[in-house]
Amino acid sequence: MTTLLAEQHSLKARRLPEWFRQEVPDAQKIQGMKDLFRSGRLHTVCESAHCPNMGKCWGQGVATFMILGEVCTRACRFCAVKAGQPMAVDPQEPKNVAWAVAELKLRYVVITSVARDDLKDEGARHFVDTIQEIRKIMPATKIEILIPDFSNKWESLRMIVDARPEVISHNIETVRRLSPKVRPQAGYERSLAVLSNLKQMDATIFIKSSLMLGLGELNEEIWETMKDLLKAGCDILTIGQYLAPSPMPRHLKVEEYVSPQRFAELKVVSEKMGFKHVMSGPLVRSSFIAEEGYQGCLGQTKIEK
């Protein structure tokens, strides 16, 4: 039995192409995950960003933690996460995340956050604390962090690199021309500089980024973005379809539903261009089956030695 997962989002669902059909999620499993996160006062980007893969990921006991609260200081026009005045940072959160990672027995975990432009280090220290708490009780768990741009502050990026997560991700999100419209408080060049600085600080950590399609980007602009990401030192790329979080004017409309065949072609082409691992598909998100990207890079790194 299948259903359009996005039926939960009523009107939008009627216009989604059939390739967004997914298995009915295991309601009991989903509720169990929700209860776990609520009891640890934790947030996930899966819920906050209305991710269409929740049934699949949570059904397998996998989630992406969103630290530093659930209110973002930026208001990107593709994103469902609440924007506004952020809450005080919970000093217990790093320990609580580590506890949940242990409860879920995660061998690979992705941690992201809202943007916290209100904090001096924009939240970098809190990421480090979270990595360290996970290492204390789950030393074998591999850690991927998906960071905001930290305004490209060297000391914040340095702190993150020194904590040595296996993968550091920062999303370019869209092509150069559309960046000011899609994420007005960020910047295409700034994101490239963040990726490049991370790679320069430690070339042994895998660097990852993510691109959304369906916002009106042109083919040549996609190639340009891929080349820019490679030049910045990006190892892993994910490419997925943009889905509007709501019909509100704050959120951009979908300009195009890119076919699964086109996503498959982009994977082949971008891997030929030089990325170590690419995941590309309508439902691919930055943290979707993230361990696969890391393992793919490891395989390549061994071959190259």
Ligand code: SF4
């Ligand atoms: S793809 Fe990532 S954000 Fe979406 S449900 Fe899976 S783990 Fe959560």
